[in-house]
Amino acid sequence: MTTDDYKAIADSIPHEPGVYKYYDAEDTIIYVGKAKNLKKRISSYFGDKKHQAYKTRTMVKNAKYIDFTIVNTEADALLLENTLIKRYQPRYNVMLKDGKSYTYLCVKKERFPRVFFTRKVIRDGSIYYGPYTSKYKTKQIFELIKALFPIRTCNFKLSEQNIEAGKFKVCLEYHIGNCLGPCEGFQTEEDYMASLDQIRNILNGNFKPVKDYIKEEMNRLAASLQFERAGAMKEKLSLFEDYQAKSTVVSQTIRDVDVFVIDGDEDYAYVNYLKIINGVLINTDTIELKKNLDTDNSELLAYVIPEIRDKYNSIAPEVISAIPVELPYDESEVKLTIPQRGDKVRLLELSNKNVQYLILQKRKEKINQIKKQTPAERILRTLQEDLSMNVLPYHIECFDNSNIQGTNPTASCVVFKNAKPSKKDYRKFKVKTVVGPDDFASMVEIVYRRYKRLLDEEQPLPQLVIIDGGKGQLSSAMQSIDRLGLRDKMTVIGIAKKLEEIYFPEDPIPIYINKKSESLKLIQQARNEAHRFAINYHRDRRSQNFTSTQLTDISGIGEKTADTLLRHFGSVKRLKEASVEDISSLIGNQKANIIVEALKESE
Secondary structure (H helix, E strand, O other): OOOOHHHHHHOOOOOEEEEEEEEEEOEEEEEEEEOOOHHHHHHHOOOOOOOOOOHHHHHHHHOEEEEEEEOOHHHHHHHHHHHHHHHHHHOOOOOOOOOOEEEEEEEEOOOOOOEEEOOOOOOOEEEEEEEEEOHHHHHHHHHHHHHHHHOOOOOOOOOEEEEOOOOOOOOOHHHHOOOOOOHHHHOHHHHHHHHHHHHHHHHHHHHHHHHHHHHHHHHHHOOOOOHHHHHHHHHHHHHHHHHOOOOOEOOOOOOOOEEEEEOOOOEEEEEEEEEEEOEEEEEEEEEEEEOOOOOHHHHHHHHHHHHHHHHHHHHEEEEEEEEOOOOOOOOOOOEEEOOOOOOHEEEEEEHHHHHHHHHHHHHHHHHHHHHHHOOOHHHHHEEEEEEEOOOOEEEEEEEEEEEOOOOOEEEEEEEEEEEOOOOOOOOEOOOOOOOOOHHHHHHHHHHHOOOHHHOOOOOOOOEEEEEOOOEEEEEEHHHHHOOOOOOOHHHEEEEEEEOOEEEEEEEEEEOOOOOOOOHHHHHHHHHHHHHHHHHHHHHHHHHHHHHHHHHHHOOOHHHHHHHHHHHHHHHHHHHHHHHHHHHHHOOHHHHHHHHHHHHHOOO
């Protein structure tokens, strides 16, 4: 991948956290990286390479293109990078160990819920916050929570009956102020849950009520002249303000889900997919779809969702979408959710952000492509799109017939290469097997002769063949093309003169290309050139036949003699100007004298 390749997409890369992937020519991921700022990080590969490691330079050289995924935080980027490296094992990455796990804070599902640090997620109704990429940071948050809101650390079953029966005694944690003693009934469940609500606010990123509480405590302590404790609260407030919100909540509401967002324009749709396992984003993909007719986004999603789920082996029981979709699954197996609020809406927002950046990137690529195109490339690409061709029609051939009441039937094949006439490749044909004015039979003959010769000589075939005429002429041409087995190797169309209708084989309904389109003008130019070339050749043949008849009408002069003289002198006029000696040198004295006398009498 070159610096020019990067410049072509640079404007579409955002200044946001995310993961970027380098692909080689075979669409294999060769490197995965994370970035706090995608734009700055990716641009660093294409700047001054003087101090760049050899391995990095080699990776960029072997890369074909870059793809990227936007996430919410740098921590999310690290998590997704880790997952992708483990899954795809890119050749230029340092491999991560499969045993690596991340930390969570768990709010246990129980009476007087505990909050504790863990690396395992157990589906028992508890709520897990994380995963967090820094163990140190997680413990900081945990210590902050314990300092602000005393909570129990014991694993006693604090049922109402057990507390009333006095089965438990307060421990050291109570005596040093880290717990308010719910085990002996010193703290009510209502008071405990009020503290737990503030803890959830911290872990959910709902900072304002918690900050208000800390500030009130700090001001209260300062007002009561407890400056040391007030200073400690100020440090806690500073730590709290530096804390960033959770990565993704793992709870009963978000387990394994697939997230889909679709958007696009009149011609193309783009679908972004997020694969969430245990509440963690582990894979993403964005695909491009060519729209057909009036297909709406719901129908496109209904088609693509099973394809993507199969591709990524997803068995998630829930699909999240912003629009209604008819899923090809039983509702008891896979349900569709269209969320209105909460974490699921935030997942849709993240997916939509990736779609919008891809659309922006595609638009810029299209603009850059148009700027780089020559006029010929622009015309041919328009023609390719108008005719729904799979390849660019660099080589075009056009056929036309010409005869007057069946006399001197001729045909022409003109060749256009790179949207311009290639006159050295023009071919003219004398129709040999047709008697009378039969244009259809003439078309069968000349098309067969043209492409039989190309096949025999192993010459390249055109991408597009144009037949001057409507359905009848096109059907005649297809007889020869089918006979040669070339139907699927070339696009063949017929153009009818009156309304400039474009016909395809075996399709009775024509298409109409915009009259101002450059592609239609190219088709018309090829058709007109074929007509001109056929008419000129037909005129030449008529003239030649007329001249030959003037000589063969002379008694004693046959066609062979007439041809010999016309090939040498070029015309009857020049023959009249020639001397008897010049004519005698070609056909002998006797015939020369006969011709000279006959031509004098005709003057």
